[in-house]
Amino acid sequence: MKSVHPGLLLSFKAACQQSSHTITTPTKRKPASDCDEVEDAEIQSRQATLEEAFQPKSAKKRLLPLKHVDSPAFIKLMRCVSPEHKVMCRQTLSKRLQARYLEAKEKLVAHLMTLKAVCTTADCWSARGKSYVGVTCHWIDPKKLKRISVCLAIRRIFGRHTYDLLGKTLESINMEFGIDDITVLTLTDSGSNFLKAFRLFGAHGTETQLETDEEEDDDAVVGTDLEFLLLDYDDADDRYKLPWHCKCVAHLLNLLARKDAEKALETPAFKLASDSALTKLQSLFNKQSRSDQQSEKVKELLGVLFVIPNATRWNAWYDAICHVKKIAEGKNGRKNLKSVCEALKVTPLNSTDYQFISEYVEVMKPIAIGLDLLQGEHNVSSGNVLPSIVVIRNSLNSLKRNHLEGANQLLVALTLVDALLAGLEKRFGNLFNVEHFQLAAVLHPQFKFNWLGNSEKDLKLRKK
Structure with a gap:
């Protein structure tokens, strides 16, 4: 200051002396009880945010196993990140996942009841020694004129993939979601078990659009239900109720x-x-x-x-x-x-x-x-x-x-x-x-x- 701004040196010293005699008034602190309430509210808010971050939706998106939250490495990490918070255990996460599923299912069923027509797709497969049937549902949003698609169910099935087992499973899923009367079409691959199920139990009045004399699918496993053979063919039509059927065009191109x-x-x-x-x-x-x-x-x-x-x-x-x-x-x-x-x-x-x-x-x-x-x-x-x-x-x-x-x-x-x-x-x-x-x-x-x-x-x- 002395070498660069010698003309301002006296003014600077006077300002320093004046500030040294100035008495600062301390700010009034809140009562201890008020601070505790604020801190508790902040902790609860952060705890809720932490729980929301590990909700089933988050685990589902990352395809993580539920036991991930119980792993020592994960718990140690969260203690370092936020030691005052608690991460939910696997049992709690599982219960909340089930609750979220039931809530989403109720909303979906309520929405499906407002629709006039939907179509579904169905598939059957085996993985790691277990068999499953998956069903998806599709419709046009009447307001946005946009196609909406959801997964209705992925069900475990036991035994051979027989046509009557597939017919029973598909009918139960349609009735469970209340779409048995509004499903206009079900799309499947060319597996002979699916074709036979819809030929016997499907809606009549129109033939399967892509039906040919040859039923083929390398993965198809067709069994015979002896009890079903004892029924009259006319009675077989009423055993299960399925909608009209159509083969998947993409699957047919694969076969081509x-x-x-x-x-x-x-x-x-x-x-x-x-x-x-x-x-x-x-x-x-x-x-x-x-x-x-x-x-x-x-x-x-x-x-x-x-x-x-x-x-x-x-x-x-x-x-x-x-x-x-x-x-x-x-x-x-x-x-x-x-x-x-x-x-x-x-x-x-x-x-x-x-x-x-x-x-x-x-x-x-x-x-x-x-x-x-x-x-x-x-x-x-x-x-x-x-x-x-x-x-x-x-x-x-x-x-x-x-x-x-x-x-x-x-x-x-x-x-x-x-x-x-x-x-x-x-x-x-x-x-x-x-x-x-x-x-x-x-x-x-x-x-x-x-x-x-x-x-x-x-x-x-x-x-x-």
């Missing part, structure tokens, strides 16, 4: 790509090319998935790992083949793949194998795109079904036409195109005669009549 495509193997040239390429790819996938050392070797040589396909979903296998095709088309792709095959002791892919992979991806691409669209969760409705099938059929016909005209020769996969076209007609041909799907497609603002061609059948549908 898996089952119907196998008809192409009847051609020796295609079978030879398919067995050679797919066997080598499967060997590469197995080597990578079963050994960490070989997985690291693949990463080192390719820079990426192979996409390992799922055993139950065809589109996962398609994605794995697409990934191999992408690697092969990259810089030094085939050379690097050969190095991987040699390192993993797998017979290297040859030019015929790469030709098969390229044509397979090209032919199956329309089905993969349609499958991704139809199994989407949002912005998909029954109005997308017929236009999607038409696009797939037109794409396959275009590939066949280009081959015949010499524009794009298919050296090995032409028989695959024929097999897929035959499968489309078998599985979806009758669907074009179902009025519900016709109206849904025509009334869809994205499609209207644009998906219809100039064939005699399409012209009749336009006039209709």
Whole structure:
């Protein structure tokens, strides 16, 4: 101050002396009882916030086991974070979870009673030696005109997945939620147990929209109820009450790509090319998935790992083949793949194998795109079904036409195109005669009549 502001030095000293003689009045403290009440209120508020943070909703979102709150590490962590608070135990959390479930169920049932129509989906599966049936419910919000979806139930079932057990379980769930009289349709896969349940117990007056003579599902387990066989067939219709039934279109496309495509193997040239390429790819996938050392070797040589396909979903296998095709088309792709095959002791892919992979991806691409669209969760409705099938059929016909005209020769996969076209007609041909799907497609603002061609059948549908 003296060197920088010498003119203000006297004023600064005077201000300091004046402030030293100033007596500050202490602030009046609240009575001890008032402080205790404030602190208690704050603690209770923070305790409530802490309990809310560990409500069942939070545990459900994180998929944590209920015993997580009893683990010593978790309790120690919370004591460090807030030692004056108490974390609820597993028993308390379980009781509150059950209370939340009953509360949510009551609200859902009350809301469902206000609706005029809903549709449901059902599925049956096994996991870790236990069997389950899951049912979801869907409807259109009359105010927002938005589709609402909820999970109604996931029930444990015992014994074989027989058609009568499925019929009994589905009926009990529908009655429990009060939707047995307003459910217009139930969607399932093509398992023969589901098909038989709805054929015997489903609503009559219309046939199952996608019914064919062939009932197939690799995972289906069909049993026989001897007591049921003693009943008259007419009495069987009244044993359980189920709504109308429809097969899942996405599941049918999976069957088209898996089952119907196998008809192409009847051609020796295609079978030879398919067995050679797919066997080598499967060997590469197995080597990578079963050994960490070989997985690291693949990463080192390719820079990426192979996409390992799922055993139950065809589109996962398609994605794995697409990934191999992408690697092969990259810089030094085939050379690097050969190095991987040699390192993993797998017979290297040859030019015929790469030709098969390229044509397979090209032919199956329309089905993969349609499958991704139809199994989407949002912005998909029954109005997308017929236009999607038409696009797939037109794409396959275009590939066949280009081959015949010499524009794009298919050296090995032409028989695959024929097999897929035959499968489309078998599985979806009758669907074009179902009025519900016709109206849904025509009334869809994205499609209207644009998906219809100039064939005699399409012209009749336009006039209709």
